[in-house]
Amino acid sequence: MKNIVKLALSFVGLFIFSVLHAQDAKMNTFINQLMAKMTLEEKLGQLNLPSSGDFVTGAAASSDIAKKIEAGKVGGLFNIKSVAKIKEVQKLAVEKSRLKIPLMFGMDVIHGYETVFPIPLGMSATWDMPLIERSARIAANEASSDGINWTFSPMVDISRDPRWGRISEGNGEDPYLGGQIAKAMIKGYQGNDLSKNNTLLACVKHYALYGAAEAGRDYGTTDMSRVRMFNEYMLPYKAAVDAGVGSVMASFNEIDGLPAHGNKWLLTDVLKKQWGFKGMVVSDYTGINEMIAHGVGDLKTVSALSMNAGLDMDMVGEGFLTTLGASLKEKKVTLARIDEACRKILEAKYKLGLFEDPYRYIDENRAKTEVFSAANRKEARTIAAQSFVLLKNANNTLPLKKSGAIALIGPLADNKENMGGTWSVAANLSKATSLLQAFKETIGDKVAIHYAKGSNLDADAKFEERAGMFGKSLKRDNRTDDQLLNEALDAAAKSDVIVVAAGESAEMSGEASSRSNLDIPGIQKNLIKALLKTGKPVVLVLFTGRPLTLTWENEYVPAILNVWFPGSEGPYAIADVLFGDVNPSGKLSATFPQNVGQVPLFYNHKNTGRPLRGPWFQKFQSNYLDVSNDPLYPFGYGLSYTNFNYSDLVLSSNKAKGNQSVTASVTLTNKGSYEGKEVVQLYIRDVVGSITRPVSELKGFQKISLKPGESTKVSFTITPEDLKFYNYDLKYDWEAGDFDIMIGTNAQTVKKATINWSK
CATH class of the missing domain: 3.40.50.1700 (Glycoside hydrolase family 3 C-terminal domain)
Incomplete structure (x- = not known):
């Protein structure tokens, strides 16, 4: 019976692959034919993403942007709202430009459209992936009914510094939780078929490490080892790529002394080659131009640097539009790279169904019933x-x-x-x-x-x-x-x-x-x-x-x-x-410190050679004179009107080998008088590693609802995939040894058992 099921699944997989391959072939043929007709100026125009300034209805046709749209010098617009305005602008592109290439329309739909949900940091505190996906689906329904088809969300930057204002826009300090939320948001925005008129092209941001700005000051310098980068900060971005996100936005900060917008290792070697990202990479607002202040060069230099690094679309700065032609003549960039960037934008428009129907997101009746509805x-x-x-x-x-x-x-x-x-x-x-x-x-x-x-x-x-x-x-x-x-x-x-x-x-x-x-x-x-x-x-x-x-x-x-x-x-x-x-x-989803002097403070830290043992204060151990090492409220913390009791943790085996799996379980009991929900959290510690490892890492969670007096067994299946990390050589693998398995109500209050896992 199992063999029959496997055979059936393989046929289904083969059928899906063949359908997708045929769709890609059709898209490639269409875009090849279109690009063969395009001038260099029209190709560069597709790479240009200005802000609309949100036209007054009836004024779009007389604006400066209108002239650029008619000349094929605009690939998309953002900051424009309402079906009437978007329809007016789209008509300029598909009726007055030479090749009639439709525009994309983007907006910062971050935590809802007109129906606003909690800020992302608040959403992450739900630890409820179906609920988070539902919020993104509602946002996509509303925004798309108002003519929008691209959102600059989700933001998945890990941050351990609450001084940084944009911690509010992300999912907190943990890469595993952040990765799960990234996948849920992207599925909610993009759905299963991006060409449907109730979807949005998602854009994961800010790639990469934006949340680690020095001193918590926005747009500040970021500097860290690549081991830390891959183990602690990069996972949510990769999770978004694996989930099929359609676009990626570069970050303002520098990495290894080179701003992200011009960092080829980041945008091409890792994102496109190592991770296999096939979508388009867009700059942040004037992000290319801002490399001038970083001290990298003038507009012409930084625009060529960004293009060669793998950036595809220029938001607001217009450096691509105004300088790449000259850089091409000087052989500072290649036509092949410009063509590649142009193709990425055209592919996004094709997948959104805009070539088939440029007005598919423009339906005046939808907005009346779907935006800010009672439901x-x-x-x-x-x-x-x-x-x-x-x-x-x-x-x-x-x-x-x-x-x-x-x-x-x-x-x-x-x-x-x-x-x-x-x-x-x-x-x-x-x-x-x-x-x-x-x-x-x-x-x-x-x-x-x-x-x-x-x-x-x-x-x-x-x-x-x-x-x-x-x-x-x-x-x-x-x-x-x-x-x-x-x-x-x-x-x-x-x-x-x-x-x-x-x-x-x-x-x-x-x-x-x-x-x-x-x-x-x-x-x-x-x-x-x-x-x-x-x-x-x-x-x-x-x-x-x-x-x-x-x-x-x-x-x-x-x-x-x-x-x-x-x-x-x-x-x-x-x-x-x-x-x-x-x-x-x-x-x-983010630790609350006792005072600002403890920042950055996060649960999955490394031990020092002199970790604090016993009560604070101990001389010649790692602690402060004036405050304990403890947070005020730890990661994963949250009370209820009822009380939940955890039994001791039970492992299905205290030894495992190779690709075996082990089950870790606790019995959860509602000891109070209210029905309530508890987020049961799984943490793992790799006790000995070839490089130093965190004191614990979140590897799973379940949100359980129990009535008063009710109990349930909560189990997690652990496999070697949960034990993997990037080693000193940036190889992603696991190592044999002892592992502490912890289940509890927050990162500090857990039940623990140890397992030995051999290769």
Whole structure:
């Protein structure tokens, strides 16, 4: 029977291969014929990706870009929204240019379109791959119905430094988790057939190592060994390539002294040759031009360098368009390389079905029913609730009762514009909801709600202005600090419990929003201190786009619920969790330090020759004088309204050989009184290696739902594939020896057993 199944599967595989081969042959024939008609200028035009500036409808035809489109000097546009505008521009390309080559239309659809989901760091805290894929599928449906067919997402940069603002846009510190999320997002965006009009061409970014910027300062220098690069940072990019991502975006930073945009080893040797990437490589916004400031050369030099390195499309800079012709004459670049780049862009358009129907993504009726629909908003509310991480819940302060009186206080309590977080560029802020509004709608008929702002976001008005860009104003209150505080204390006096909505604003994290201080702004902390002095229970609803230093808050505030920036339906989800309609189940994907001096701090670190043994402090061992080595909240951490118990870990065998597999199991029991979900995490440590190995590495996880009193056996199958790493010679393989197998509720709290695995 097994042989029959294998034979059937082989026939299916052969059939699929033959179909794909025929499709590729058809595409190649079409593109060969098209390129034979193209002039050099038209080929270079395909490599040009300007920003539209988002035309006013009816003005596109008279713009400077229109003239370039008609002349065949534009391959695609981004930052343009709405079917009407995109249709107007596409008509210029397919009706007025000589070869009628359609345009691609891109946008930063990062965590939703008009229906906004939690920021990516929040999404990663769900540890739920089907849910993450669903969010990308909804985003693709909405954006494609509005004419978009290319998204500059997912961002999969590993970051261990929360000072870096764009940690909010990624999936945290772990390469395995990041790789799983990359695959889920790409499947959600691209679907199974990219030519369908409800898909988006995905673009994994920023290749590579962008999240390791020195000092956590955006666009900063990155420098690391290749062993570290491949074992700790490159896996999510490769996972995206393996998942069939259609495009890759180069990163701003340098690698080995050469900016990524001009780094042939990175873009060609690794990405295209070693990993077999067949799609197109696009620059980041003016990324080619910015190599001039790096000190690599003038625009003509850096454009030729990027082209030769393997970059295919130039975003905004127009260096390819304006200089490669001269560089070709001077034999600084080859026509073969220009042709290769042009082919990659044309292939992407072909796979999107644009040559068959340039208007296939332009359907005015779809947008009316699919964008910000009731069904999508319901899904966003459900997803947001799964992303929240309960950091503390002393004396079962949460969930709150749906009775009595509640004081809702804080600068983010009645501010709808900030709920979507950074990089929510397509969001319609007029449709956003504040936490106060959500409270009134969900529990206002049962609970008296007393609102007060309590404080501004920050004492410094200029800082608050920088933190409220892109229409996300905090609406600064010009009353004195004492007046705002007294109003809050009055609201608290009339209430049984106090909910404080505090933390960061949306634009305190994100691109070019690095911070050197990771505390909650002092004026907000003073507000919390004053409210604690009332003696009433205080719940901190924490808004943040990064790990913050919450040592004081963790010591004194009874309950802390981290809601990140939860998206357009997030305020309703916050109410759902606070009042017990949903049990929080999020787990941190990035370590929270005790203070900024510990940064970078991450779970899968290496040991030193003098690791700390025993309690802190020990002289001549690796530790600090003023703080322990421990994080405030470790990777994988997150509480629940219920309690989960782990049995001892059981291995199917404590010895294995070759390609055998071993099962590691625990019994998980819900010991509490609430139904809940627990993310059971598998970690492995390679005890002895030919190079030093981390103290543990995430290798699997399962999200389990249990009713009160219910138990289940949770098992992981381990194979030599889980033991592989890049050795000193960058060979990807595993080595025989002892391995610690760990299963637990976070990276620090685990059950452990050891196995010997021989070759």
